[in-house]
Amino acid sequence: MKTWERFPKFPICTLHTALSRYLDITSPPTRSFLKILATQASNHSHKEGLENLANDLQMYEDWKHRKRPNLLEILEEFPSLQIPAALILTQLPLLQQRYYSISSSRAVYPGEIHATIAVVKYRSQGGKGPLHEGVCSSWLNRIASGTTVPCFVRM
Numbered sequence: 001m002k003t004w005e006r007f008p009k010f011p012i013c014t015l016h017t018a019l020s021r022y023l024d025i026t027s028p029p030t031r032s033f034l035k036i037l038a039t040q041a042s043n044h045s046h047k048e049g050l051e052n053l054a055n056d057l058q059m060y061e062d063w064k065h066r067k068r069p070n071l072l073e074i075l076e077e078f079p080s081l082q083i084p085a086a087l088i089l090t091q092l093p094l095l096q097q098r099y100y101s102i103s104s105s106r107a108v109y110p111g112e113i114h115a116t117i118a119v120v121k122y123r124s125q126g127g128k129g130p131l132h133e134g135v136c137s138s139w140l141n142r143i144a145s146g147t148t149v150p151c152f153v154r155m
Ligand SMILES: Cc1cc2nc3c(=O)[nH]c(=O)nc-3n(C[C@H](O)[C@H](O)[C@H](O)COP(=O)(O)OP(=O)(O)OC[C@H]3O[C@@H](n4cnc5c(N)ncnc54)[C@H](O)[C@@H]3O)c2cc1C
Pocket: 026, 068, 098, 099, 100, 101, 102, 115, 116, 117, 118, 119, 120, 121, 122, 123, 124, 133, 134, 135, 136, 137, 138
C-alpha cells in the first residue's frame, strides 16, 4: 500500500534558484536547526558552540538578538561547518510572503495598485556588525522597472 505522497515544497529548480527564490537564508536559524548543524561541524569547539546555542535558551536568545545571524554569518562563525546541499534544501524554512498596504486610491489611479515601502537596512550588534538588508524591500528597491513581481491581493 502506498502511504507516502509527494509534497512539492517548491518546483524542481537549480540550487541557486532554490536559495535565491524559495528558501529563507536570512532569518536566524531555529534551535532545532542549530542542533542539526552541530552534527556537521568537524571542529570540536564549533560543534560544542552550536550545541550550547541549541540547548541553552537564554544563550540562544542573546546570540540571536545581538547578531541576527543569517546562514552566511553562521558559516563564518563556525567555519568547520560543511553543510550538504540536501540538508539545506530540506531544513531551511520557505521564504514567506511580505505584506504591503495599498497606498493609492482607485479614484486617482484606476487599474493600478501603489505601495509605499521602506527599504530595511541595518547593522546588527548595536550598529557594529555586518550590514543586513531586508529581503523583499531591498529586492523591490533593486529591480528594474517592468520586472514582474510575484504577488497576490489579500482582502
Ligand atoms: C499587514 C502588513 C502591512 C504592511 N505594510 C507595509 C507597508 O505599507 N510598507 C512597508 O514598508 N512595510 C509594510 N509592512 C512590513 C513588510 O511586510 C515587511 O515586513 C518589511 O518590508 C520588511 O521586509 P523585508 O523582506 O524587506 O525585510 P526582512 O528580510 O523580513 O527583515 C526584516 C527583519 O529584520 C529585522 N530588523 C529590521 N530592522 C532591524 C534593526 N534596526 N535592528 C535589528 N533587526 C532589525 C527584524 O527582525 C525584521 O523583522 C507591512 C506588514 C504587515 C504585516
